Amino acid sequence: MSERRLRLLVLTSTFPRWNGDHTPRFVADLCVSLSERMDVTVLAPASHGADGLELLDVVEVRRFRYAWPARTQRLADGAILPNIRRNPLLLAQVPGFVAAELLAARRLLDQREFDAIHAHWAIPQGFIASVLKRQYGLPVLTTTHGSDINAVRLPLVTQLKRHALRSSDAVTAVSEQLRQKAITLGAPEECTTVLPMGVNTDMFSPEHAATTLRDRLAPDGPLILFVGRLAEVKGATFLIDAMPKILRDAPAARLVMVGDGPDRHALERHAARLGLEAQITFTGALPNTALPAYYASADVFVGPSVIARGGDAESFGIVLAEAMASGCPVVASEVEGIADVTGGGEHALLVPPGEPAEIANAVAGVLGDEALRERLRSCALKAVRERFSHDRLHKEYASLIEKIAA
Numbered sequence: 001m002s003e004r005r006l007r008l009l010v011l012t013s014t015f016p017r018w019n020g021d022h023t024p025r026f027v028a029d030l031c032v033s034l035s036e037r038m039d040v041t042v043l044a045p046a047s048h049g050a051d052g053l054e055l056l057d058v059v060e061v062r063r064f065r066y067a068w069p070a071r072t073q074r075l076a077d078g079a080i081l082p083n084i085r086r087n088p089l090l091l092a093q094v095p096g097f098v099a100a101e102l103l104a105a106r107r108l109l110d111q112r113e114f115d116a117i118h119a120h121w122a123i124p125q126g127f128i129a130s131v132l133k134r135q136y137g138l139p140v141l142t143t144t145h146g147s148d149i150n151a152v153r154l155p156l157v158t159q160l161k162r163h164a165l166r167s168s169d170a171v172t173a174v175s176e177q178l179r180q181k182a183i184t185l186g187a188p189e190e191c192t193t194v195l196p197m198g199v200n201t202d203m204f205s206p207e208h209a210a211t212t213l214r215d216r217l218a219p220d221g222p223l224i225l226f227v228g229r230l231a232e233v234k235g236a237t238f239l240i241d242a243m244p245k246i247l248r249d250a251p252a253a254r255l256v257m258v259g260d261g262p263d264r265h266a267l268e269r270h271a272a273r274l275g276l277e278a279q280i281t282f283t284g285a286l287p288n289t290a291l292p293a294y295y296a297s298a299d300v301f302v303g304p305s306v307i308a309r310g311g312d313a314e315s316f317g318i319v320l321a322e323a324m325a326s327g328c329p330v331v332a333s334e335v336e337g338i339a340d341v342t343g344g345g346e347h348a349l350l351v352p353p354g355e356p357a358e359i360a361n362a363v364a365g366v367l368g369d370e371a372l373r374e375r376l377r378s379c380a381l382k383a384v385r386e387r388f389s390h391d392r393l394h395k396e397y398a399s400l401i402e403k404i405a406a
Helices: 026-034 080-086 088-111 122-136 155-167 176-185 211-217 236-249 264-273 288-297 318-325 338-345 356-368 370-387 390-405
Strands: 007-011 039-045 053-056 059-064 116-120 140-144 170-173 192-194 223-227 254-258 280-284 300-303 330-333 349-351
Touching: 007 026, 007 088, 007 122, 026 039, 026 053, 026 059, 026 390, 039 088, 059 088, 080 088, 088 122, 116 122, 116 390, 122 140, 122 155, 140 155, 140 390, 155 176, 170 176, 170 390, 176 192, 176 338, 211 288, 223 236, 223 288, 223 318, 236 254, 236 264, 236 356, 254 288, 264 280, 288 318, 300 318, 300 356, 318 330, 318 338, 318 370, 330 338, 330 356, 338 349, 349 356, 356 370
Parallel strands: 007 039, 007 116, 039 059, 116 140, 140 170, 170 192, 223 254, 223 300, 254 280, 300 330, 330 349
Antiparallel strands: 053 059
16 A cells, blocks of 8 residues: 655745746745655635635645625735725724634634644744644644844834744744744754755746847847835835946946736836836736746846835846846945845846945946856856756755655
8 A cells, every 4th residue: 555645734924826927936836846755735825816726736725815895805915914004994904814714714624634834934924833732732843934034123023933942843044134033033053954945947047038028128229127025125216326437338237027016006106206217127926937037038137125114125037047047247235134145246247235336337337347247157157057946945844844744
């Protein structure tokens, strides 16, 4: 008789709602990879237009309702914290969200046997997993992604984070600095490791460069690319402020800003005040499948991240790794976990956060030095394929889950 496959329950608040969705895919990609070695069931929040029960490849995805009527469910459409900052009234949905996810998980655990729980984000999923562990005796892996540790420092929330991390059988953090913060909050040091989400190096590759896209976006000069949520922590305003100086050196340069978020309209108005409507294109959020062509077609990618007023900061910078995998030279701010993906500046040019002049100088340096571009490109490609590829990191996640389940 063949041995039963390990059964994993994944708790998450961020998950693609349908094929082609712009919601980041890192949890979904990991689950699909894990399904090669175990049976994976994902519990994710309901969203308008998403099916309540579906299969992603062979991964079962179940969605729980957390507000009534259903059309009012907006808390988890994208990232929770930015949604609350944009609309504080969504705070009223938080208690219902936590209770609904806990009840939905309990129903699943009462119906079938699982061997382990993987909670993405220490709160609320890590806390929910700690409650389930006490009731069902299942081992828990908690993965911290950054905002769950860095933001929301209210005393009660901090206590919930501590409880979640201390109760976990293993904790992974996407960067070394985040690992140290998790340990400070109570994660067991001997069971807390650095393990990023990784990059699909088949999807993000230099071979996806598209001449027609490039000609449409920047027909006469260099293409500068930004990809990310348009929120304070991403520092997009400083990149816009850098554009007048960049244009003095490269008048035909064009900046393309891919993404949406609470600051989009303010950023568009800011660009207009600087007279940059013709030089800056805001595309809005794009499907994940469209991104490889943008990365591979750009001359330089800029990640101008800053530490937000509430303490939130980039903890890994997955878009930087995607750009590097696509053969696009990177200019990035020297904040928090960015050093992990950029090799401390070996694979990208690092600038002080919040300094438009430094951003402009670095961009001009990349655009004006072909040897530098080639060095950054080759170093970055090698680093991503060796250290941040899906294949390697997802195997490590699978081994870790099998270890705690044993």
